[in-house]
Amino acid sequence: MATNRYIDLDLDFKKHPVTKDIVVLKDENAVKRALRNLVLLNHYDVRFHPEIGTGVRALLFDIVSPAHSISLRKVISDAIKNFEPRVELIDVQVVARLAHNEYEVTIRFRVINTQEPATLTLALQRIR
Amino acid sequence: MATQPTISISDVEFDDIKDSLKNYLRSQDEFVDYDFEGAGLSILLNILAYNTHYMAYYINMLANESFLDSAQVRNSIVSHAKHVNYTPQSRRAADAVVNITVTPILGDEPSSITIPKDSMFTASKDGTSYVFYNRSSLIITKDSDDNYISTGATITEGTPLSFIYTVNNQDPDQKFIIPENTVDTTSLIVKVIPTLNDVNDPETIYSLSTDLTTLTSTSQVYFLQEVDGGKFEVVFGDDVIGKKPASNQLIFLDYMTTNGLLANNIGSADTPNTPTFSATVDAEYTFDGQGKFTSDVDVEVSSASFGGAVAESNASIRFLAPKAYEAQSRSVTALDYQTNIIDAFPDAESVIAWGGEDNDPPIYGKVFVSVKPKSGVILSDAAKDDIINNVLKPKNLVTVIPEIVDPDFTYILPTIEVIYDSRLTTKTSATLVTNVTNTIKNYNNTELEKFEKTLRYSKLLKDIDDTDTAILHNRTAIKVQKRFKPDTSNRATYTFKFNNAFFHTDDGCATIVSSTAFTILDNSAVAVTAYLDDDGNGNIRTYKIVKNVNTIINATAGTIDYIKGEIILNDFAPSAFVGDELKITVTPRQFDVKPASSQILIIDETDIAVSATVERDPDKDQVSGTPFPFSLQS
Numbered sequence: 001m002a003t004n005r006y007i008d009l010d011l012d013f014k015k016h017p018v019t020k021d022i023v024v025l026k027d028e029n030a031v032k033r034a035l036r037n038l039v040l041l042n043h044y045d046v047r048f049h050p051e052i053g054t055g056v057r058a059l060l061f062d063i064v065s066p067a068h069s070i071s072l073r074k075v076i077s078d079a080i081k082n083f084e085p086r087v088e089l090i091d092v093q094v095v096a097r098l099a100h101n102e103y104e105v106t107i108r109f110r111v112i113n114t115q116e117p118a119t120l121t122l123a124l125q126r127i128r
Numbered sequence: 129m130a131t132q133p134t135i136s137i138s139d140v141e142f143d144d145i146k147d148s149l150k151n152y153l154r155s156q157d158e159f160v161d162y163d164f165e166g167a168g169l170s171i172l173l174n175i176l177a178y179n180t181h182y183m184a185y186y187i188n189m190l191a192n193e194s195f196l197d198s199a200q201v202r203n204s205i206v207s208h209a210k211h212v213n214y215t216p217q218s219r220r221a222a223d224a225v226v227n228i229t230v231t232p233i234l235g236d237e238p239s240s241i242t243i244p245k246d247s248m249f250t251a252s253k254d255g256t257s258y259v260f261y262n263r264s265s266l267i268i269t270k271d272s273d274d275n276y277i278s279t280g281a282t283i284t285e286g287t288p289l290s291f292i293y294t295v296n297n298q299d300p301d302q303k304f305i306i307p308e309n310t311v312d313t314t315s316l317i318v319k320v321i322p323t324l325n326d327v328n329d330p331e332t333i334y335s336l337s338t339d340l341t342t343l344t345s346t347s348q349v350y351f352l353q354e355v356d357g358g359k360f361e362v363v364f365g366d367d368v369i370g371k372k373p374a375s376n377q378l379i380f381l382d383y384m385t386t387n388g389l390l391a392n393n394i395g396s397a398d399t400p401n402t403p404t405f406s407a408t409v410d411a412e413y414t415f416d417g418q419g420k421f422t423s424d425v426d427v428e429v430s431s432a433s434f435g436g437a438v439a440e441s442n443a444s445i446r447f448l449a450p451k452a453y454e455a456q457s458r459s460v461t462a463l464d465y466q467t468n469i470i471d472a473f474p475d476a477e478s479v480i481a482w483g484g485e486d487n488d489p490p491i492y493g494k495v496f497v498s499v500k501p502k503s504g505v506i507l508s509d510a511a512k513d514d515i516i517n518n519v520l521k522p523k524n525l526v527t528v529i530p531e532i533v534d535p536d537f538t539y540i541l542p543t544i545e546v547i548y549d550s551r552l553t554t555k556t557s558a559t560l561v562t563n564v565t566n567t568i569k570n571y572n573n574t575e576l577e578k579f580e581k582t583l584r585y586s587k588l589l590k591d592i593d594d595t596d597t598a599i600l601h602n603r604t605a606i607k608v609q610k611r612f613k614p615d616t617s618n619r620a621t622y623t624f625k626f627n628n629a630f631f632h633t634d635d636g637c638a639t640i641v642s643s644t645a646f647t648i649l650d651n652s653a654v655a656v657t658a659y660l661d662d663d664g665n666g667n668i669r670t671y672k673i674v675k676n677v678n679t680i681i682n683a684t685a686g687t688i689d690y691i692k693g694e695i696i697l698n699d700f701a702p703s704a705f706v707g708d709e710l711k712i713t714v715t716p717r718q719f720d721v722k723p724a725s726s727q728i729l730i731i732d733e734t735d736i737a738v739s740a741t742v743e744r745d746p747d748k749d750q751v752s753g754t755p756f757p758f759s760l761q762s
Contacts (some may be wrong), residue, residue: 038166
């Protein structure tokens, strides 16, 4: 029987409808959630480790533009390469959706020691 | 059997705590992913570790602030000092002692002239103007020469201010705080003024409480304590211990703010032609039944300003509070004298005291105190009188006479050659020389210039070597020097106690004494330029230089004791000398120079001789530079 290699807590802390326990995320889903957390981490969010994070909030402060897509792509790629060893990064695409005032981030990756590529899509939008 | 996982509880660093939690999680299989920074579990671990770290830091600080020795926050230190009845020193205003000559309007000859309290006397130092005030009115009577001179008047630097509170006993939180943190609390006068419509209750002056055991419910005293921001609060009694002012009475605080230390040593260059102080005074007098004023006031400095000091530092409170408690406001042991003087005279940088029985020669019934002030090298006579009369005598045993003696300065003359590898630095030799000179100045400031501070030769050498990584080693020679101003009018005997043995291999060896030039009568009664040296047999000689040859004038001008480290000049009568002081320089026997009781070792910046030599060839270097002069020293 296959064993789950990665098991993580869901920080939404949803209750499992059957077991009544906290929902856990497994394998690819666990890695995807970790990637999302990593992208949304700001520098200095982790105490004493300001190097961890992407700083996307600072970039989102400016008006959405294709030029900023390049910066976002770089900081997200760097953060994943540096702090998510479970992932073999294939590609990061950031598209500025000017009409929606948001960036669509598509992270294509492969979990280490697996063959199937996976895709995580995030919409980054200024909330204020 | 697997080892039971544990969580270390002694870690206080964030990373250590998190590692400890990870190690614990590794021992079970419910949770994984804790090693990946983006994982939810890792984020939870961050929160747990930070919370633990925060609490550890908080508790550490809490423990630190709970003890006088480790407290860092000023309020905590002051609070701990309060437990041992110690009030930190505020700033102290500098006092100058002056002679004030007042000239009335031509033709008037009043019997007395009054200089009102808080008249202004202005002086400047380093481009900054300082204002002094007389804190009490001066009444000057006509002397036998028909002059009006106030001799020995004390004027104090600062600004006189006052502040008024109205007492409201219904307000439990009312505080009487002096609103300036530059106040000199020794200038504080606290008056309690009755309500204006109560003519039967006169104005009363409350005094600072110094002895709790004598207080009653009617004692008109106040207590003083430091509060936030270095300000001071006046606290009154509770009608059980000390009288409590009634509601609607006015609390009148009269005090001075001051520049403290900055205003010291004003007036040291005072001369009749260039007076230091200019007075803005309307001196009052009555003549022929008319009240008159004169502003014709001249000020002559008798003693330059002294005693100004900054507010007491945290380190000083930590040091002095327990010792003040130990001394119990009494001067009994030698340490009590030191503590009480530093406590009451903040301008004192270093103090030492010793009983007369330990003096050389012994003088029983006396205690000797020597004080090195922060400003200058010796105390003025006025400062000495101030310490004896106002600090020591009130706390002294009645049968013991305190006496303040000037520190006995012995100058250290270092001659240094540093050998450096020019490939290891881009600095020039001149820069290295400057840096080494600064190192020696720093050594002087931190390791010398205080009582009981020994010159540690190896420490000095290490500091010089550590000045720059390019310095390979150094050759340092030490000489010791005494300076004095001989009487140029009368013959006198002078004794110089170096208190360290002199370099002396055997009788008749080469001279180790040298001096600066002075003028003396030679054997033909002709005034010649002369110098001092020794004959290697215990005699000090005077000699003159004739055609580059030393010619002895007096082969027994004095004696030298090589073991005790003492030189005596008998009937020494120079008519002049070069420079401000005559200097006698000797080579000591030991590398380390240890001071005796009132002795202070000091390096004069102008005496530091440094040279830098590049080491190009190790073989050549062995013979380069100045020959080491102490090869025979033990």
